Amino acid sequence: MEETIPGPGAAQIAGQIPQQRGTVLLEAAVRYAEERHWDVFPGTWLEAVDGVQRCSCGDVACALPGAHPARADWATQATGSATAVRRLWQKQPAASVLLPTGRTFDAISVPETSGFLALARMERLELTLGPVTLTPDRRMQFLVLPGAGAKLPDLVRRLGWSPASLDLAVLGEGAYVAAPPTRYGSRGAVQWVCRPTPANRWLPDAEELLPPLAYACGRDR
Numbered sequence: 001m002e003e004t005i006p007g008p009g010a011a012q013i014a015g016q017i018p019q020q021r022g023t024v025l026l027e028a029a030v031r032y033a034e035e036r037h038w039d040v041f042p043g044t045w046l047e048a049v050d051g052v053q054r055c056s057c058g059d060v061a062c063a064l065p066g067a068h069p070a071r072a073d074w075a076t077q078a079t080g081s082a083t084a085v086r087r088l089w090q091k092q093p094a095a096s097v098l099l100p101t102g103r104t105f106d107a108i109s110v111p112e113t114s115g116f117l118a119l120a121r122m123e124r125l126e127l128t129l130g131p132v133t134l135t136p137d138r139r140m141q142f143l144v145l146p147g148a149g150a151k152l153p154d155l156v157r158r159l160g161w162s163p164a165s166l167d168l169a170v171l172g173e174g175a176y177v178a179a180p181p182t183r184y185g186s187r188g189a190v191q192w193v194c195r196p197t198p199a200n201r202w203l204p205d206a207e208e209l210l211p212p213l214a215y216a217c218g219r220d221r
Contacts (some may be wrong), residue, residue, distance in 0.1 A: 023093070024181055025089060025093065025094070025095065025096070025097055025181065025182075026085075026086065026089040026090075026093060028097050028179065028180065028181055029042075029085045029088075029089055029097045030082050030085050030086060032097070032099065032179060032196075033079070033080050033081065033082045033085050034082045035196070036104075036196055036201070037080055037104065038080065038099055038103075038104055038105075039078040039079060039080045039099065039100050039103055039104070040078060040079065040080070040085055040097060040098070040099060040179075041069070041074050041077045041078040041079065041088070041098050041099075041100065041176075042070065042077075042088050042089060042091075042092055042095030042096065042097070042098070043066075043067060043068055043069050043070055043074075043095055043096035043097070043098040043178070043182070044056045044057050044062075044065070044066055044067065044068055044069070044070045044095070044096060045066050045092065045094035045095050045096060046065060046066035046094070046183065046185065053065070053066070053185055053186055054185075055068075055185070056070065057070070062185075064178075064184060064185075065184065065185035066096055066182070066183055066184060066185060067096045067098070067178045067182050067183070067184045067190075068096075068098075069098065069176065070092075070095065074098070074100075074176070075100060075174070078098075078099075078100045078103075096178060096182040096183070097178070097179045097180075097181070097182050098176045098177070098178055098179065098182070099176060099177050099178075099179050100175075100176045101146075101171040101172050101173070101175045101176055101177060102146055102149075102171075102172040102173030102174060102175065103146065103173075104146070105130070105143045105144060105145065105146060105203055106143070106144050106145070106146050106147065106148040106149060106170055106171060106172045106206070107133075107141040107142065107143055107144070107170070107171040107175075107177050108141065108142045108144055108148060108152075108168065108169075108170055108171075108206060108209065108210070108213060109139050109140070109141050109142075109168070109169045109170070109171060110139070110140055110142075110167065110168050110213055110216070110217055111138065111139065111140070111167055111217070112134060112138040112139065112140050114140070114167070114168075114213070114216040114217045114219075115132070115134070115139075115140025115142070115193070115213075115216070116140070117216035117219065118209075118212040118213045118215070118216035118217075119132075119193070121212040121215065121216065122209065122212050125212065127204070127208060127209065127212070128200070128202075128204055128208075129142070129194050129200060129204065129209075130142065130143040130144060130194070130200050130202075130203040130204055131143045131192065131194055131195060131196045131200060132192070132193040132194040133177065133178075133179070133180065133190055133191065133192060133193065134190070134191045134192075134193050135178065135184070135190050136183070136184040136185075136187035136188040136189065136190065137184065137187060140193060141171070141177055142209055142213070143203055144203055144204055144205060144206045144208075144209060145203050145204070145205050145206065146172065146173075147172075147206075148170045148172060148205075148206035149170040149172035149173075151206055151207060152168075152170050152206065152210070155206070155207060155210050155214075156168070156210070156214055159210070159211060159214050159215075161214055161218060165218075166214060166217040166218060167217055168213060168214065168217045170206070178190050180192055
C-alpha cells in the first residue's frame, strides 16, 4: 500500500507502509543489511493481552511499546550479515526492526512540523538528502554521517542559536532508530519520508543539513 505523507511541494514523498507481518519485517531487515550495509537488530514486539496491544517487555506503561531493544546487550547483537539477520528473525518473526546509530550513520531528530519546513527549504537550496523517517510520535529523523553529535553544539551556536533552545537532537553512538515497518503500539508505523535509494547511498554531513533544520526548529518554537 502506498501512502503519501503530507508535506510541502516535492517533499510529499511516497512511503511504503506494509502490514506488520513476520515475513515483511524479516524482508525489511534483510534488505537494510544487504542493500545499505546497515547493522540491524531485533527489538521488542506487540502482543495482544485481553484485547489490548502491549509490549513484549511486559511493562504496561512502556513508553515505546513494540519498538525498543529486547536485550541489554543489543549493541553486540546488531549485525550487518543477512544470514545472521534471517536467523534472528526466524527466532522471533514479530520483532521490531531497529538500527543502531553511531556506526554507519547518526540521526538528527526534529519535530514533524519543523522537519517538513526544513525539507521545503532544503529542496529550494538543492541540498542532497539521505534517508529520512517519520515516527508515530511525530518526530522526523534525518540520517547523516556519524559524528554529528560532537559537531552539533558548536554548529548551532555559530548559527546564532543556543542548543538548549531548539527541539533538535542527535542520535549517535549508543542509541538507535526504529526502521519501517516497525509499529509503536496503537500509534502506527514508522514511515519513510525519503526512502533509501541508490541516489542517497552517500549520506550528507550534519553541517550541510543543520542550517535549514535549525532555522525550521527556531521558527517552530
